Amino acid sequence: MAKRQLAVIGLGQFGRGVTDTLIKQGHDVLVIDKKERLVSDYQAIATEAIVADTTEENRLKSLGLTNFDYVIVAIGEDIQASILTTLILKDMGVKNIWVKAINRNHSKILSRIGADHIIQPEKDIAKRLVNQLLHNHIMDFVELSNDHSIVEIKVSQRLVNRSIEDIDLRGLYGLSLISIRHNGKVDINPNPYYLIQPKDVLIILGHNREIQKFKKVEVYDEATLKAKR
Structure with missing residues (x-):
């Protein structure tokens, strides 16, 4: 170079x-x-x-x-x-x-x-992330700015067997579901009626405050919450 x-x-x-x-x-x-x-x-x-x-x-x-x-x-x-x-x-x-x-x-x-x-950092990083997803290289965390991030979240028991539509990330939290990793494969455009499975991983983009709110409501189990108190 x-x-x-x-x-x-x-x-x-x-x-x-x-x-x-x-x-x-x-x-x-x-x-x-x-x-x-x-x-x-x-x-x-x-x-x-x-x-x-x-x-x-x-x-x-x-x-x-x-x-x-x-x-x-x-x-x-x-x-x-x-x-x-x-x-x-x-x-x-x-x-x-x-x-x-x-x-x-x-x-x-x-x-x-x-x-x-x-x-446009958020847009450009999101594009690069999608390319990584297509090759099964997943990032745990990408900080887009002081306020926004892309994260991968392992599903909790309370999310299992619920549909993407039911979870309503956009409506309830203002978050975007970029993709779902299931059995080693990545679905960039999951069906809204897809039922979340126990070992799925959600890749989500949004404001850090809303990501934490989603985790607290839907992801953390009681043991995790007690440890954080």
């Missing part, structure tokens, strides 16, 4: 994950964040680590990002900062701008202002 020069703007959970992966692959990585405590973690391991507010046009232009192969805007929940940073980068003539989108509307705006590639 050819060594590339990349910049990562935003050192939240997603930005750190991207940065760590790029560094392990041997690329030159410049990291940028307005929070000094986050930047300090990369002073010794990134090619360069800079404290900067990338919504300040003159400051962003001073960083020489037009010379980089890729610039990844990984700013977290601040949609305004993400959009403004992307606009400035486009105005500077930066090539290959990849931007993390928080939601569909954010993605549409980024597309309209010229982001070269839009990253």
